[in-house]
Amino acid sequence: MPAAHAAGIFIQYHRDAMPLLAVDNLTVSFPTADGTVRAVRGLSFSVEAGKTLGVVGESGSGKSVSALTMLGLNPGADITGSAVFNGKELLTMSQHELRKIRGAEIAMIFQDPLSSLHPHFRVGWQIAEAIRAHTSASKQDAMSQAVELLRLVNIPQPERRVEAYPHEMSGGMRQRVMIAMALALKPKLLIADEPTTALDATVQAQLMELLIQMQNELGMAMIIITHDLGVIASVADEVLVMYAGRAAERADARTIFFSPHHPYTRGLLGSVPSATGVVGSRLTPIVGSPPSLISVPSGCGFHPRCPFAMETCIDDQPDLIPIAAGPNHTSACWLPPDMTGVGIAMDTARQRYASTHRGARSAKLPGVIAAVEGAAVYA
């Protein structure tokens, strides 16, 4: 059994040997007048070519910062660690080299397409500009490519629409323009930072569909950053849950949804409205709000809000350890590795385990008090 286990790890290692993007122990901090903001505190993940990674977490969990850092778009940040893309280290690359990768090999789309498009330039011009930044295409060539790209992302009357200004389009159209611009140079990796957050629910679904369709056609890898687990449920091959600048849990989407280990993942699932949920069941918010990244809590960053916090959680920071529930499933939590899943029975088991490991300090934590009083028992 130990031999098989070792072999499994070896095979695993081999398969991951050349991921498209491998981020290792990334830390990002910003010196400010109030103190150092530790936005990312030791984050590791990888994305394989053609696959989709969903990155989930609340605002301020370091999702966007990590993405922007890889592209060198965080001026003034202190960065350590490594991010190897296609065999090249991004974090030590000169701005000049990075510029060639940005937009061409790694493209990015952002949350609010109205503020992300330049208000004074026509959308076709903005797409053509991206093409001309990386190729020697003539103005006319780039413009006709822009028309084709708009057609590709299903914008009606693309010949007319290239002449439009962003404010003349709807939110969904604008985000399609952003996608067209990002796809212009057939990137190997597309980072979508909250791509549908600013849009209507119906438009959200259409855009996610479009992204999947584009991924299938172009064979690119995607990182979809969102605070909404629902957005990536059907899209992501793997999901990375982030909390306070660190990875809380990582697994394939199915495992994350049905056998989560980390109480934070469990909490996120409890606060997502479900179409198949029990009638009359209530959403359960996570107690409190994300911590200040200037003074991150000791030990496990989630312990002040965690209903299952124990004495050790206050003192010791857990590392990602393998969890049995799925292949490649890892979680950074002191609860036993076999305590995975949702449902009242499992929550009761977690609570029972935690209560035997509690001390004077952990009994007074807000999350624990709420849970013990019954206010935060997951529905």
Place this chain on the structure above:
Amino acid sequence: MTRFLIRRIVFGLITLWVIITLVFVLYYARPGVDPARELAGRAVTPALLENINKEYGFNLPVIVQYWNYLKRLVPIPGQFNLGTSNVNRLPVTTIIAQAVPIDISLAVGSAILWMVLGISVGVLAARRPRSLWDRGATVFVLTGVSMPTFILGLLLLYVLYYLLTIHGIAIFPKPGSWTPFTQNPLEWAHDLLLPWITLALITAATYSRLTRSSLLETLGEDYIRTARAKGLSERRVVYRHGLRSSLTPIVTQFGIDLATVLGGAIITESIFGLPGLGLTVVQAIEVENLPVVIGIVLVASFFVVAANIVVDALYAVLDPRVRVS
């Protein structure tokens, strides 16, 4: 857009009418003042007053005088009439027509200088906030804003004209030199160089401050992040995407400043002996030459009103979002 412009022009005309009326009240209809006596000079005789009253209609009811005054200002050839100078009996329009080319020359040259200087210093400061460049720009701005024109002008004259000339390096012409552009463009520029520099240094400070704050704000926008994420060069991001959006406040300020100089740069013209509207109005005030003062006030306010309309029209050119509303 056309409706917007028409509305702006109507508003401009109303503004002009208010100014014209205020000027009328100030100069002709002030209570307790007899304009005929003011015109008559020192040796007043009842016969002279009678003549003046007849010629100017000062003995008519105020409302009739106001109506006649307004009629004179309707811009129709043959009817438009700003009166005649009390000093040399020349039509005020002729006096203004002689002075305006000087102000246009002053404004064009100094505006080019202050825009280039102000915007480039502002961009440098914005690209490297808190750097040595930025601090240097701050010193430049403070000096420009706090330096009175008459000190800077005199200083330039003293150093660049007087000191250089007495040491045999006569690069700059003596004050009072003026060559019309149509006569000799090179000589024209040469004669105006010092006044241009004076006006430009004083005014550029405002523009570098405006450019810096406006550009810094723009560079924090999401679409600048998009431009960088597209892989554009930093130069293109700053100048094409950043500066483009920062132009609006600069254009506003430019309209006002240009109009102000066009309406007469009183101190600069006085120091350098340039007989533009500024110097002319100062001389007219000294001898209470009311028709000339009124004429120049009206012309200067016309410039300001017109500049504001042009600026509003420019907004629409600069920002497509203005065109729809």
